[in-house]
Amino acid sequence: MEIIRNIPEILFLSFLSLTRILGAYIICLAAAIIISYIATSGKKIEKLIIAILDILQSIPVLSFTPAVMLFFYKLGYLGWEIATLVLIITGMVWNMIFSFYSSIKSLPEEALEVAKSLRLDPIRRFFVLDFPFSFPALAFNSVMSFAGGWYFLMYCEMFSIGEIEVKVPGIGSFILSATERGDLQLAFLGFLSMSAVITISYLIIWRPIIRLSYIFKYEFEHHEKPELSSSEKLIFSAVKKIMRKLSLSRMYNFAEKIIRKRETISNIMFFSTLIFLTLFSLLLFLRFVNLKLEDIIKTILSIFPTFFRVIVGVGISAAVSIPIAIFLGLKRNLADKIMPAIQVLSSIPATALLPIMFAILSKIPYGIELNAIAIISLSSIWYIFYNTLAGVRSIPQEVLDVAESIRMGLKDKIKKIIIPGSAKDMFVGFLTAWGGAWNGSFVAEFIEFKGEEYKLFGIGYMISESAEKGNKDLMIFSTFIMASFIALVNILVWRKILEKISAKVK
Numbered sequence: 001m002e003i004i005r006n007i008p009e010i011l012f013l014s015f016l017s018l019t020r021i022l023g024a025y026i027i028c029l030a031a032a033i034i035i036s037y038i039a040t041s042g043k044k045i046e047k048l049i050i051a052i053l054d055i056l057q058s059i060p061v062l063s064f065t066p067a068v069m070l071f072f073y074k075l076g077y078l079g080w081e082i083a084t085l086v087l088i089i090t091g092m093v094w095n096m097i098f099s100f101y102s103s104i105k106s107l108p109e110e111a112l113e114v115a116k117s118l119r120l121d122p123i124r125r126f127f128v129l130d131f132p133f134s135f136p137a138l139a140f141n142s143v144m145s146f147a148g149g150w151y152f153l154m155y156c157e158m159f160s161i162g163e164i165e166v167k168v169p170g171i172g173s174f175i176l177s178a179t180e181r182g183d184l185q186l187a188f189l190g191f192l193s194m195s196a197v198i199t200i201s202y203l204i205i206w207r208p209i210i211r212l213s214y215i216f217k218y219e220f221e222h223h224e225k226p227e228l229s230s231s232e233k234l235i236f237s238a239v240k241k242i243m244r245k246l247s248l249s250r251m252y253n254f255a256e257k258i259i260r261k262r263e264t265i266s267n268i269m270f271f272s273t274l275i276f277l278t279l280f281s282l283l284l285f286l287r288f289v290n291l292k293l294e295d296i297i298k299t300i301l302s303i304f305p306t307f308f309r310v311i312v313g314v315g316i317s318a319a320v321s322i323p324i325a326i327f328l329g330l331k332r333n334l335a336d337k338i339m340p341a342i343q344v345l346s347s348i349p350a351t352a353l354l355p356i357m358f359a360i361l362s363k364i365p366y367g368i369e370l371n372a373i374a375i376i377s378l379s380s381i382w383y384i385f386y387n388t389l390a391g392v393r394s395i396p397q398e399v400l401d402v403a404e405s406i407r408m409g410l411k412d413k414i415k416k417i418i419i420p421g422s423a424k425d426m427f428v429g430f431l432t433a434w435g436g437a438w439n440g441s442f443v444a445e446f447i448e449f450k451g452e453e454y455k456l457f458g459i460g461y462m463i464s465e466s467a468e469k470g471n472k473d474l475m476i477f478s479t480f481i482m483a484s485f486i487a488l489v490n491i492l493v494w495r496k497i498l499e500k501i502s503a504k505v506k
Contacts, residue, residue, distance in 0.1 A: 391422025
């Protein structure tokens with residue numbers, strides 16, 4: 001009876017959280033477009049921005065919390081809401097940036113030649129070429145970002161640093177509070193409400209967008225497109241009207257001024273960023289000198305068990321998601337039927353399943369370690385799945401038709417067509433999954449359940465524990481070690497992979 005009385009409150013809290021996530025998504029979309037264009041404005045600024053993004057997308061939300069929270073804390077409840085929105089954005093924006101950036105960097109040469117011959121101005125080129133070409137991958141990554149917003153919702157709506165604690169009303173803070181109290185019934189009810197809101201928002205928002213994305217698929221020849229429903233046609237018509245209105249004089253003049261001074265702006269941003277990073281590094285050093293030597297050694301060593309869990313987690317995710325994504329990418333009729341269920345499932349955050357999953361796994365040998373691997377896998381699996389699926393679907397249909405006509409075997413088709421054709425999107429999937437896995441580590445390695453703390457030694461544990469104890473210096477140092485390690489792997493591994501993919505595309 002008491003649970004039934006909580007239903008209206010839970011539904012209202014779910015609506016509040018949905019509003020925050022949709023607001024954050026709109027900001028993320030604008031940021032993804034702007035940052036991508038800035039990154040492509042010059043080679044120097046491009047290398048710098050991409051390197052910074054590589055690191056930032058791999059840093060857990062919890063590591064952004066102290067700076068964001070302390071900055072907005074004194075504004076009262078309004079400041080808490082803004083801080084929550086900013087933290088949600090940090091869990092959503094990265095894969096959208098990499099998706100749009102990767103798309104505009106890999107525009108087909110013949111499409112660029114047509115744009116030049118037509119002398120398209122920057123605004124019209126965006127609406128006629130850049131945005132349509134990037135729309136299919138961006139649509140799938142939008143669903144992924146939406147899921148990412150829900151994933152870290154609990155840790156964005158309720159967070160603490162030492163004695164300071166902030167809790168804004170929402171379904172995320174409701175589930176986290178119930179979990180920490182050990183009230184599994186209320187936590188499960190909150191999970192059901194969250195799932196219902198995610199399902200409804202998918203049917204109303206994301207399903208039409210995904211179907212509309214098929215219209216923008218780049219192909220050499222015209223092929224049959226999916227028939228749209230009346231509501232989807234209405235949405236598409238509204239989008240076209242908005243695009244026409246946005247493609248007018250003021251925006252054109254503004255963009256033209258920016259483009260003329262692009263090189264100057266790029267140089268200013270490059271040197272400003274270098275100065276900022278130098279000052280930031282100096283401030284970090286001043287904080288680190290206060291640390292004990294044993295804490296420094298412990299933090300450095302903690303990176304390796306987490307790295308092992310991340311490798312295993314991402315490996316499991318890839319082994320499961322890539323074959324399914326390729327299969328659904330080739331069996332498009334089947335995919336259209338079951339994708340709604342998959343997309344709703346992907347939007348349900350693994351952290352909301354934590355109480356149930358942990359209650360089961362904690363009772364078996366090495367269950368806490370298996371729970372950590374499971375959380376890290378679930379933190380990365382959908383990035384690989386959606387980007388691989390988008391990559392397979394971006395392969396021109398006539399190429400697949402030729403493969404069918406010569407009766408090419410599945411193994412050869414995958415090796416010679418599917419993997420080369422979807423390599424760019426798969427790379428984005430692995431890169432963002434890599435970041436998602438490190439994000440998941442701080443949830444996986446430090447769990448509070450029924451009033452007890454369960455810990456696994458690792459960098460995620462170091463960040464979580466230092467945050468709980470209010471040890472800001474150790475928390476910043478732990479984050480710095482994680483970021484440095486990730487940057488090193490990005491330089492030695494991911495950048496080399498990207499160079500090989502770019503060379504093959506050209």
